Amino acid sequence: MxxxxxxxxxxxxxxxxxxxxxxxxxxxxxxxxxxxxFSDPAGAATPYVELLHDPIYRKVFAATAWVAVAVTAITVLLGYPFALALARAPLRWRVILFACVLTPLWISVLVRTFSWMLLLETNGPVNRLLVAGGIVERPLALLFNQTGVLIGMVHVLLPYAVLPIYAALVRVDPALLRASEGLGASPARTFLRVLLPLSMPGVATGGAFVFLLSLGFFITPALLGGASSITLSMLIDGFVNERLVWPLAAAASMILLAATLAFLAMAARFVAPAAVAEVR
Amino acid sequence: MAGRVALAAFAALLAAFLVLPVLAVVPAAFSARSFIRLPPEAWSVRWWGTFFGDPSWRRALLKSVEVAVLATLVAVPLGTAAALGLARLRGIVRRLALALFVGPVVVPVIVLAVALYAVARSAGLVGTTAALVLGHAMLALPYVALNVGVSLAALDPALGRAAAGLGASSWRLFRTVTLPLILPGVVGGAVFAFVTSFDEVVLSVFLAGPSAKTLPVRIWEEIRVEYTPVVAVAATFMMALAILAAASFRLLRRRRA
Incomplete structure (x- = not known):
């Protein structure tokens, strides 16, 4: 049966x-x-019009895009040489470095962000080191502003840039590099003319990943950022939990969703949507 | 040569940047004072006593475990069945189904949280375990399907044909051939689902209400105002559990390879 x-x-x-x-x-x-x-009593499109025209909200959109671009640029610039070192490391070191990239992904973003709150405080260890080392005279404001958000987000998102770049680097046929050097090219020239162009798809994939995740990031900006660095996700949270304005919250969510999907459609050449899940 | 050394040094520095900052919560959890200063001036385990003794923290911990277990029990069978189904689909239908399954990973979690909150509110489900379990199961589903899918793809199709040729029914084939072979993938998916739920913050903050606060929700609420080292204890606890899960996942993967 x-x-x-x-x-x-x-x-x-x-x-x-x-x-x-x-x-x-x-x-x-x-x-x-x-x-x-579309449920605003003042008119179906009112929340969208308000969001897209009010200078305050436009500043939020600009800040969100800026943070996403900055985090993407920094993670790719740091991630590329790291991936290169990873690809060239002897096996035993590669295992250790890989563990350093993958293990943090298992730890809750909340815990990782809380650690940065402890480290970046005005009287925290980072500032004390900077002052003791004579690098700065007075403690820096590293928390509740854009600096804090950038540090925290780069830390959380760096692995998503490293892994695709590494995958692209190890796919490059070593015979091509040997051929280039055999033909008399210097290591720098071989890197610039052979390895870098051939690993670009990995850079594009990693960058697209990080940008996509940055756009909607919530926990880290909400905890490390301040009133001067409000992102779209924080704005949505405020609409729901503080101002209780559902049409605005829903419209802002739809704008964030549309931006995410539009970017995904554009980046579909580099990012298979399933790969987003695969990285974790 | 100098370039090699510089690259290796850079990699070591960046590896330290990836790993060390997270460990800041550990010394903070052993502070004797009622505020956190790193490194602590005096050490003690008193906040561990608070964490396990205080009813509200203990309730949050138990709620987290309850929700994670239930979400895993929902996501694993559904995700496994879905992976089996997806493996048999071809063409456009397969691509559509895949798009639906990665949806929860691609859509920003704040959007999912607000959407679920809106629906749960009108259904009177805010603050219920059911709302958290369903939300977390939805987030975990893609990871389970993916993990099982990887195991399925490695399966030799000749095994299925042989079993069918010997007269085994589909159910018998699944139970005696497929399931034992994909079991590491299923268990890996279950570990993933458990951690996804146990670590989840954003959906939980919106759906927990006052009555179903999980551990991350309690941590979130504390650190947005003023916090004592007990939060660091909770964070250390979560981190230890995550590392345990990562290690067991890696063991499973090694066995599969």
Missing amino acids: LDRLAGRLGPAALLLPAVALLAVVFVLPLLRLLELS
Whole structure:
């Protein structure tokens, strides 16, 4: 009996329970949010118009984009040489370096961000070291501003840049590098003319990952940032939890979602959506 | 040569930057004072006593475990079945199904949180364990499906044909051939699902209400105002659990390879 029932289980039946869960907990709530974004009594499009025209909100959009671009640039610039070292390291070191990249991904972003709160305080260890080392005279403001947000986000997102760049670097055929050097090119020239161009797809993938994750990042900016560095995700939180304005919250969410999907469509050449999940 | 050394030194520095800052919560958890100063001037385990003794922290810890176990129990069978189904799909249907399954990973979590909060509020589900379990299961589902999918892809299709040729039914084939072979992937997916739920902050902050606060929600609320070293204890506890999970996941992967 059970055998015959199971024999008929096609792909549809196997997918059904998961699809049902996603329909109720994922698709339906997003549709409800879309509906809410047009529910302003003052007019369906009012929240969108307000968000896109008010200079305060435009500043938030600009800050969100700026943080995402800055974090992407920094993680790629730091991640590339790190990935290169990883690719060239002897096996034993490679294992250790890999553990350093992958293990933090398991630790809650909340815990990692809290650590930075302790380290970056005015009287925290980082400032005390800077003052004791004579690098600065007075403690720097590293927390509750954009500096703190950048430090925390680069720390959390760096592995997402390193891994695709590493994958691209190890795919480069070593024979090409040997050929270039055999033909008399200096190591610097071989790097610039052969290795760098061939590893660019990895840079594009890593950069796209980091940018995508930065756009909607919430925990780290909310804890390390301040009133002067509000991002779109913090704005949405404020709309829901402080100002209780659902149409604005829903419209801002839809704008963030649209920006994310638009970027994903643009970057689809470099990023298979499934790969976003694979990295973690 | 000098370039090599410089590159290695840079890599060591960056590896330290990736790993060391997280450890700041550990000394903070053994502070004797009621505020955190690093390194602590006096050491003590008193805040560990507070963490395990205080009813509100203990409730949060138990709630986290409860939600993570239930979310894993929902996500693992659903994700495993979905991976089996996805493996049999081809073409456009497969791509559509994949797009739906990675949706929860791609959509910014703040958007998911607000959307779920809106629906849960009108359904009267804010502050219930059910809302947290379903939300976390949704986030964990892609990771389970992916992990199982990797194991499935490594499976030799000849095994299935042989079993079918010998007259085994699909269910018997699954139970006696497929499942034992993909089990490391399923268990890996379960570890992933548990950690995803146990670490989850944003959905939980919106859905927990006053009655279903998990450990991350308690930490979140404390560090947004004023906090004592007990928060560092909670953070250290979460970190230790995460490292344990990472280690067991790596062991599973080694066995699979």
